[in-house]
Amino acid sequence: MTPPPEAAPDRSQPRSLADLYISFTLLALQGFGGVLAVVQRELVERKRWMTREEFVEEWAVAQIMPGPNVVNLSMMIGSRYFGLPGAMAALAGMLSAPLVVVLLLGFTYTSFAGVPQLAGALRGMGAVAAGLITATGLKLLPAMRSHPLGPVACLLLAAATFAGVALLRLPLAWVLLVLGTIACWLTWHRLGGARP
Amino acid sequence: MSAADWLSLFAHYLLLSLLSIGGAITTAPDMHRYLVDEQHWLTDPQFSASVAIAQAAPGPNVLFVALMGWNVGLNAGGYLTAALGVLLALSGILLPSTTLTYFAAQWGHRNRDLRGVRAFKQGMAPIVIALLVATGWVLATGATYNLHDWPLWALTAASAVIVWRTRIHLLWLLGAGALLGWFGLV
Numbered sequence: 001m002t003p004p005p006e007a008a009p010d011r012s013q014p015r016s017l018a019d020l021y022i023s024f025t026l027l028a029l030q031g032f033g034g035v036l037a038v039v040q041r042e043l044v045e046r047k048r049w050m051t052r053e054e055f056v057e058e059w060a061v062a063q064i065m066p067g068p069n070v071v072n073l074s075m076m077i078g079s080r081y082f083g084l085p086g087a088m089a090a091l092a093g094m095l096s097a098p099l100v101v102v103l104l105l106g107f108t109y110t111s112f113a114g115v116p117q118l119a120g121a122l123r124g125m126g127a128v129a130a131g132l133i134t135a136t137g138l139k140l141l142p143a144m145r146s147h148p149l150g151p152v153a154c155l156l157l158a159a160a161t162f163a164g165v166a167l168l169r170l171p172l173a174w175v176l177l178v179l180g181t182i183a184c185w186l187t188w189h190r191l192g193g194a195r196p
Numbered sequence: 197m198s199a200a201d202w203l204s205l206f207a208h209y210l211l212l213s214l215l216s217i218g219g220a221i222t223t224a225p226d227m228h229r230y231l232v233d234e235q236h237w238l239t240d241p242q243f244s245a246s247v248a249i250a251q252a253a254p255g256p257n258v259l260f261v262a263l264m265g266w267n268v269g270l271n272a273g274g275y276l277t278a279a280l281g282v283l284l285a286l287s288g289i290l291l292p293s294t295t296l297t298y299f300a301a302q303w304g305h306r307n308r309d310l311r312g313v314r315a316f317k318q319g320m321a322p323i324v325i326a327l328l329v330a331t332g333w334v335l336a337t338g339a340t341y342n343l344h345d346w347p348l349w350a351l352t353a354a355s356a357v358i359v360w361r362t363r364i365h366l367l368w369l370l371g372a373g374a375l376l377g378w379f380g381l382v
Contacts, residue, residue, distance in 0.1 A: 035256055061297070076297065123377045128352070133331050172217065
């Protein structure tokens with residue numbers, strides 16, 4: 001795969017398969033309670049392998065496809081630079097070291113299951129992890145500024161999605177189907193009017 | 197467990213993989229039905245512990261599936277069958293979904309200039325951004341809103357604002373959350 005020709009000057013890319021594997025291993029090991037917040041921070045803000053807009057677009061595909069979202073995302077990013085070997089390297093990085101850690105934890109869990117402080121610590125980390133995911137969403141909001149639908153329509157769609165999933169607790173698949181169809185249909189029409 | 201049992205475990209995860217839109221955790225209720233209620237390969241505490249440990253551990257949450265495979269194998273024999281359980285469960289839940297995603301992403305990238313592809317990727321943007329905020333909300337509040345949990349909500353809100361507005365390393369925040377929880381403050 002060749003990198004997109006319109007690459008911005010401040011963008012870099014993984015040097016090798018080993019670089020991909022190690023990068024994804026390191027960020028997976030930082031991802032307590034979910035890896036997405038770390039992926040966004042490392043790949044968009046630190047390494048600059050992708051822009052905020054690209055991240056949102058890839059994330060849309062990773063989210064709509066079946067399977068674990070961050071695993072899908074890592075594979076898509078890996079394949080963008082090195083094809084199938086890149087996808088495998090990113091996938092292996094995301095899974096191999098954390099798998100060992102999880103199995104070790106499962107192995108020792110029975111001896112510490114009764115410690116109430118430990119359960120408390122897990123609760124506290126869970127609350128922080130929820131905040132990290134929320135912040136990831138908030139940090140991506142500026143990507144809406146250049147959206148073809150304009151900020152107001154985007155905000156309305158986002159508010160409806162939030163209400164459906166968080167407040168009404170509707171099944172995710174239905175929310176994606178109904179609101180996603182409306183959003184893509186509107187965008188399709190808008191793109192037809194002003195093609196760059 | 198017989199070879200047919202292992203095959204059926206693998207096949208079940210292959211099927212769940214294709215149904216796991218929104219992540220593997222969305223199919224956890226069906227895993228419970230199959231592994232605990234129907235086949236009795238896993239006890240209820242083992243099931244809950246597998247989910248909880250993988251949530252707390254670093255890495256993608258899908259690893260709870262590996263832990264379930266490990267426990268199923270452990271119940272069936274020893275460490276060798278446990279390793280087999282990990283292999284079958286994890287490759288089962290990942291193979292179909294990753295293959296499908298790989299080809300869909302390749303196709304989408306090759307055809308990224310098509311109006312339909314651009315409309316899909318850009319059109320979904322406000323929805324998936326809102327989904328992230330909603331996921332944080334759901335994780336913080338749990339299945340029901342319990343007012344006793346307000347210190348947890350405050351911690352979630354504070355971490356969200358700090359991560360949004362500053363560049364502090366995420367591990368400091370997780371450590372702070374762990375300490376607050378350890379001393380029973382949240």
